[in-house]
Amino acid sequence: MALKIYNTLTRTKEEFTTLEPGKVRMYVCGPTVYADAHLGHAMSALVFDIARRYLEYKGYEVRYVMNFTDVDDKIINKANELGVDPFSLAEQYIAGYKRNLEELNIKPASVNPRATEDMPQIIEMIQQLIYNDSAYVVDGDVYYSVDSDDDYGKLSGRSIQTMNAGSRIQVDERKEHPMDFALWKSAKPGEPAWESPWGKGRPGWHIECSAMNMVHLGDQIDIHGGGNDLIFPHHENEIAQTESITGKPFARFWMHNGMMGLKDDKMSKSLGNMVTIDQFLSEHPGDVMRLWVLNGSYRSPLTYSEAVIEQTTQGYKRLLSAKKGALPGSAGLSENELAKLQDAAQAARQGFVEAMDDDFNTALAMATIYELGKTINQARADGATDTQLGTAQSVFDELTSTLGLKLEEETAVGTSADAFIDLLVALRRDLRAEKNWAMSDEIRDKLKSLGVILEDSKDGSTWSWES
RNA sequence: GGCGACGUGGCCAAGUGGUAAGGCAGGAGUCUGCAAAACUCUCAUCAUGGGUUCAAAUCCCAUCGUCGCCUCCA
Structure with a gap:
């Protein structure tokens, strides 16, 4: 039987094949770590965990890479607000996110690369793009030139002519084309910065994923995943960057999950209408x-x-x-x-x-x-x-x-209570034999309030921890 | 304005040409001292209006509605 996967690139379900027999190279866009993760992140992480587990069930060896964007404007702004170091802020949210994933029974990635750890590759890729005339330098910033790429827009199905760049935000006048996007941003005073041929600065959002793919999976990968809000511009730009350098198709399959909504809107950090994973898990099992x-x-x-x-x-x-x-x-x-x-x-x-x-x-x-x-x-x-x-x-x-379901009965306090409950149930059996319903019902009710569910049948009683 | 997705019973939701999976809730039973669980039975013609076809939820057109993207976002 053959697995079929819907490929955003072709907008059809295609039979799944891999670059290398029996092995899957899979990359999923992780979060920018500047706030607690919400249920939208959980949904995405779960979707790709399920896909990964099923691929493994089918016998594939999966190399699963999920990155963390650990340097960007939002992190820096938040750190400045709180008066803390941006790196330790990112570190804190990464730890929190990893804990969330574990609670959701999401298998750990083969590797969790971070933008700040693959800086040499990022800089090298930008240099290659400049040599290729796919990018240009302006005052210490580097931009990718969308005009240099004939098939720019193929993932999202748009053309640079039909998009209203700047309809909602002001376009930087120094760009050659309004859709051009930053590969490297020159540092402002006080910001984290790395040395580069164009002066101190830090990478644009899109190039880091291209670079981490290159480092951890190679020129080409089998599956690239993420939320469908990343189709444009993020994944479009990743394709443009990587393919401008390699000349080869980047990801064979692009998978995108739908959005998590809250009432009428998408749940998102910028809208502020979110339920965090921590909030959810404080009230419900991860399995739910x-x-x-x-x-x-x-x-x-x-x-x-x-x-x-x-x-x-x-x-x-x-x-x-x-x-x-x-x-x-x-x-x-x-x-x-x-x-x-x-x-x-x-x-x-x-x-x-x-x-x-x-x-x-x-x-x-x-x-x-x-x-x-x-x-x-x-x-x-x-x-x-x-x-x-x-x-x-x-x-x-x-x-x-x-599918990653645990379906374990919750053991509230620990197994040491089990023997005592068994004892109570045994005593209650005698009470029931004497038709002492008042007492036996009281025991059942009291145990229920302690999280123990008692169920009677005509041949005896069973009990379990409430889930 | 452009691109895309979607609209199936009270709720969630599968199904892309041959007369509607599954879950939750509801109703009626079985079991039981009662309760709970489980089990049995029951509960829709697929947004609206046209069209194609022997046959449509499933294809085409129109209308209405919802959502996402076009700016950072999983």
Whole structure:
């Protein structure tokens, strides 16, 4: 079966192939670190984590690079506001972001390069662009010349004639063309700066990604990802820069995730209408965030609301229910029933792969997982034993973990409490045998307030930590 | 003004030519001392108006609406 991926460059789904057999070179644009990351960052990070995990599931070896933009105007401004060093400010937000990613169960990147660490390559690329007549120097600044690039605009589907450069901001008069963009910015007093052939300064936003790609993945890569707000100008400019130097197609597949919205607007740092990852995770498990993304499709926008999170949480509990063990006193399934359960598991795996092969159709993949979960629950209700359930549950685990879901029961305090709860449940069993409903209900209610869910059946009780 | 995406049941959402996946919520049951969970059954003709076709949510045109990008943004 062949994986197809929607390529922004061609606006079609294409069969996925790699430059080097069995290996994927993948680059995803990370954040500019000047504020706490919000759910939009989480969405993007999750989307590409899911893609990466699925590629690995398919047997690819993935070299996954996600950068940090750790020097830029916003960081400098924020640092000045707070009266702190911009580098330590960036450091602090990088640490916070990495912690967020870990809490969301996002696999660490192969490498997290930073703009400030690849300065020699950045400067070298700018020099090559100048030699190529793709760039020019003005008073210590260096600009890329869009007129030098015949196919500028091919990713975003625009031409330099049709864009209203300067309709919303003032154009720098020194530029040869209004769309020209900065490769190198000369330093103002007090700003972080690096030595260069054009004087002290720092890199423009776009060139750093081109350079980090070059250093960590090479001239050409298989997948380049990011939010669809980066298509223009950021990714357009990356293509222009890199291809002007190499003369070869840069990324084979351009993948872009849809935007996270809050009510009527895009969630963004500059609009200030955001929910941070920290805020979200203080109230919900990381799995809920991931499941929310999985229930939709990565190219479509997602709108945050309490109602949707509540729905997702319910779905999450449903998934959890499939992982439960046999009911007390289960007699076991017949050969025939067991065979049906195992067939359903195999069918689910197949349906999962078909869905994911179609441009990571996670909503459809989740449908097969929900159905497998239902089949498992049916088997349990029909009296399956732990062992019998286990054969299907291992497939369930395989599929959910491929999507990065943890589906672990929360253990609130630690396992040391378990023995005490077991004891209470045992005592309560006796109370129930004596039909002391008042006392047994009180125990159940009190345990509930401590986060322990007790469930009775006619053959005994089970308990679990509330999720 | 230009470019692009989208509009499917109360909510989220798959489905791009053959009469609508899945989840949440709701309704009716089974089980149970009760509760919870689980299980069973139930719940839409796809923004609107035209057109193409034996056949359209799915193709074409128009209209209305929503969102993103054209400036830093995942």
